[in-house]
Amino acid sequence: MNIPIKTWRFHGGVHPADGKALSNSVPAQRAPLLERYTVAIQQNIGAPPKPVVAKGDTVKKGQLIAEPGGFVSAPVHAPTSGTVGDIVEVPGANGGAIPAIEIISDGKDEWGSGLDPIPNWKNTDREILKKRIADAGIVGMGGAAFPTHVKLSPPPEKVIDTLVLNGAECEPYLTADHRLMLERTEAVLEGAAIAAKILRVDRVFLGIEENKPDAIAALNEKAKDYGVTIVPLHVRYPQGGEKQLIYALTGRSVATGGLPMDVGCVVQNVGSCAAIRDAVVEGHPLIERYTTVTGTPVANPGTWILRLGTTVEQALTFAGGVKARTAKVIMGGPMMGFTQTSLGVTVTKNSSGILLLQWQETAEYTSNPCIRCGRCVRACPMKLLPGPVSVMVESENYDEAEKNYVMDCMECGVCTYVCPAKRPLVQHFRRAKAEINAKRRAAKAKQA
Ligand code: SF4
Ligand code: SF4
Numbered sequence: 001m002n003i004p005i006k007t008w009r010f011h012g013g014v015h016p017a018d019g020k021a022l023s024n025s026v027p028a029q030r031a032p033l034l035e036r037y038t039v040a041i042q043q044n045i046g047a048p049p050k051p052v053v054a055k056g057d058t059v060k061k062g063q064l065i066a067e068p069g070g071f072v073s074a075p076v077h078a079p080t081s082g083t084v085g086d087i088v089e090v091p092g093a094n095g096g097a098i099p100a101i102e103i104i105s106d107g108k109d110e111w112g113s114g115l116d117p118i119p120n121w122k123n124t125d126r127e128i129l130k131k132r133i134a135d136a137g138i139v140g141m142g143g144a145a146f147p148t149h150v151k152l153s154p155p156p157e158k159v160i161d162t163l164v165l166n167g168a169e170c171e172p173y174l175t176a177d178h179r180l181m182l183e184r185t186e187a188v189l190e191g192a193a194i195a196a197k198i199l200r201v202d203r204v205f206l207g208i209e210e211n212k213p214d215a216i217a218a219l220n221e222k223a224k225d226y227g228v229t230i231v232p233l234h235v236r237y238p239q240g241g242e243k244q245l246i247y248a249l250t251g252r253s254v255a256t257g258g259l260p261m262d263v264g265c266v267v268q269n270v271g272s273c274a275a276i277r278d279a280v281v282e283g284h285p286l287i288e289r290y291t292t293v294t295g296t297p298v299a300n301p302g303t304w305i306l307r308l309g310t311t312v313e314q315a316l317t318f319a320g321g322v323k324a325r326t327a328k329v330i331m332g333g334p335m336m337g338f339t340q341t342s343l344g345v346t347v348t349k350n351s352s353g354i355l356l357l358q359w360q361e362t363a364e365y366t367s368n369p370c371i372r373c374g375r376c377v378r379a380c381p382m383k384l385l386p387g388p389v390s391v392m393v394e395s396e397n398y399d400e401a402e403k404n405y406v407m408d409c410m411e412c413g414v415c416t417y418v419c420p421a422k423r424p425l426v427q428h429f430r431r432a433k434a435e436i437n438a439k440r441r442a443a444k445a446k447q448a
Contacts, residue, residue, distance in 0.1 A: 005205075005231055008251045010244040012381040013236040014414050016335065019173040020211065023294045026302035028179045031318050033109055037079045037309030038090050038100040039065065043348040044139045045146045046072030051101060057084040060112020062285050065101050068134070074147045074349075075137040077113065077285040079307035082106040090311075091342040093331040093351070100346065103309065115283040126198045129280060133198075136279030137286045137349070142166055142177070142240065142269035143332065145350040148276065151266055152198045158261040163196050164249055165206035167215070167270040168233060168240030171333030174353040176290040177270050179303040181208070181215040184274050189219070189226035191273030194280055196227065199266055204228045205249045206270070209235045237335060238412040242267050244381055256408050271352075286349055291315065295356030297324040306347045312354055313343035325359040335413040368421040376415035376425060382408050386415035386425045393428040398439070401432045409433065 042048040047069035053059060059078040066076040085102030092098040115135060118124050134149035154160055165188075169177040181188055188206075196204050206223070208216055210232045219230045233239055233248055243254045245267065252263040260267050268276075271289060278284045287308055294301035299320030306315055312329065316322060330337040331345060332353055376386035384405055392401040409429040416426045 005229065006251075007231060007233060007248050009234070010239075010247050010381055011383055012379045012414065013238060013244075014379055014417055015235065016172050016237060016417060018211070019294070020175050020178070022173070022296070022301040023292055023303060024175040024178055024212075028183055028290055028303040028305055029318070030305045031307065031310065031315070033080060033105060033107070034307070034310060034314060035105050036085070037103045037105070037307060038088055038311070038346050039076060039079060039103060039309035040090065040092070040098050040100045040346055040348050041066050041076060042098065043076060043145060043308070043350070044074040045144060046070065049073055049076055051087065053084045053101065055084055055086060058082070059084060059103065060110050062111055062113030062115070062287060064114070065103070072147055072150050074139050075135065075285070076101070076308075077137060077287050078103050079287045079309050080105045081108050081110040081112065091340070091345045093338055093340065093345050093348065095338070100309070111284075113283055113285050115279070115285060117283040118280050121194055121280050122197070126200075129194060130198050132280055133276055135285070136275070138272055138275045138279060139286075139349050140269055141271035141275065141289060141350055141352070143336065143350050143352060145348070148268065148272050151268065152195060154199075154261045154266065159264055160199050160201055160261060160266055161203055161264045162250060163192065163199055163201050163204045164246055164260070164265050164267045165192050165204065165228070165270055165273060166240055166242070166245055166267055167206050167208040168245060169212070170209055170235070170237045170239040171335055171352070172237070173294050173355050174292050174333045175294070176292045176303050176352050178212045178215055180274060180290045181212070181270055182218050185218045185222055187274040187277045188270045189222055189228050189273075190281065191275065191277035192228050192268070193226040194276050195266075195268055195273065202227060206230050207233050207239070207245050207249050209233050209239055211235045238381055238410070238414065241381060241410055241412060243410070256405055289347070289349065289351065291347060291351050292353040293319040294353065296358045297322045297326045297356040299323045306351070308347055308349060310347045311343065312340065312345050315347065315354055316343070322356065326356045327359045328357040330355040330357065335417065336411060367423050370423060371421055373420060375418045375420065379414045379418045381412060381414060382410055384409060386429075387423075390423055390425045390428045393432045398432055398435045402436050406432045407436060
């Protein structure tokens with residue numbers, strides 16, 4: 001019997017149409033082997049990795065091709081066996097061009113990661129397990145791409161008592177985590193148990209929205225074996241925001257500018273948990289992921305197991321191509337994702353979804369002045385003042401925006417979604433945060 005545990009309701013949030021029925025009942029399919037992959041060198045927040053291969057080198061599947069550029073960094077591995085081609089530029093999902101290593105497949109797809117499996121991880125030293133996670137290049141696969149081994153290394157003065165697993169997948173249209181939890185239930189739970197051992201915690205909660213009853217049932221069947229408590233949560237965007245999820249599961253609030261570890265928590269995405277298990281138990285580094293390819297223009301929406309370095313164009317081909325006029329191609333979901341201008345953008349470790357919106361689904365509109373209705377303030381899950389702050393950003397008064405906590409904006413898009421004046425609020429806040437970060441970096445460089 002599962003005893004319901006107490007949950008808390010976070011401030012604000014919305015219920016957008018979720019579009020998940022397009023893909024949530026379709027089993028994930030493994031993409032066929034491609035002739036060529038273009039693997040982005042930087043797929044993590046933090047220092048860029050450095051290539052360790054040269055044109056003409058032969059590589060095995062899972063072999064290191066770029067080493068970490070520092071502690072907060074993650075190595076990159078070959079998605080298949082073959083030959084290293086050029087270092088090329090590919091479009092980045094967040095704009096601009098980024099360097100990528102070309103891997104030309106030899107068609108054999110032979111493993112050679114050099115990482116020995118550690119099936120007996122329960123009796124293995126915590127530091128060895130943490131090193132394995134670092135060597136496997138695992139990052140936060142829910143979107144943030146923060147290196148996982150760093151999250152699992154809180155400073156000694158921070159007492160961690162809870163591991164929070166993020167299976168909420170609150171972003172509309174995305175169903176990759178749903179399919180993963182359903183199809184690789186024990187991999188997710190075993191990875192969570194490994195992370196819990198590293199952190200020395202025995203309180204492990206997996207938060208999952210109630211709209212995934214089949215995954216909840218599958219998880220509940222096995223959760224006890226791995227010391228994990230499954231906690232169904234109300235469906236409300238952004239339930240999967242790190243701070244919202246911690247609050248929902250523990251009632252603890254992370255203060256402005258604070259981190260989950262300040263309230264005794266570490267948060268891991270369920271995809272990262274499965275990757276932890278594969279790295280430890282199989283010796284497989286992170287070279288592929290579950291990605292939802294969806295939207296009404298997609299012929300066969302569903303979830304695909306895509307290797308890193310697959311292009312959006314190739315992913316759409318696997319999904320049967322495009323059957324209707326498309327207005328937008330988005331990496332991620334409609335709330336937090338980024339609109340793309342090229343189908344050459346490649347799948348990286350945090351590519352949770354590729355979403356196409358049909359022509360009629362996106363309205364042409366112009367932004368109007370704020371009518372001070374207060375809807376954005378009521379809906380903002382971070383309790384910010386989106387309307388007034390957007391006016392500060394419009395007049396380039398970034399100091400004032402900073403004083404009004406714009407850096408706490410999690411870019412969830414809720415304010416933009418509810419605004420009747422159609423103001424591009426989240427776009428303003430992204431710009432303001434970039435300006436403030438650039439100013440901070442310049443000040444730091446001046447001091448050095
Ligand atoms: S995008 Fe930022 S300001 Fe807007 S609702 Fe989300 S957290 Fe609040
Ligand atoms: S929702 Fe839009 S119009 Fe209403 S207060 Fe916020 S910014 Fe102004």
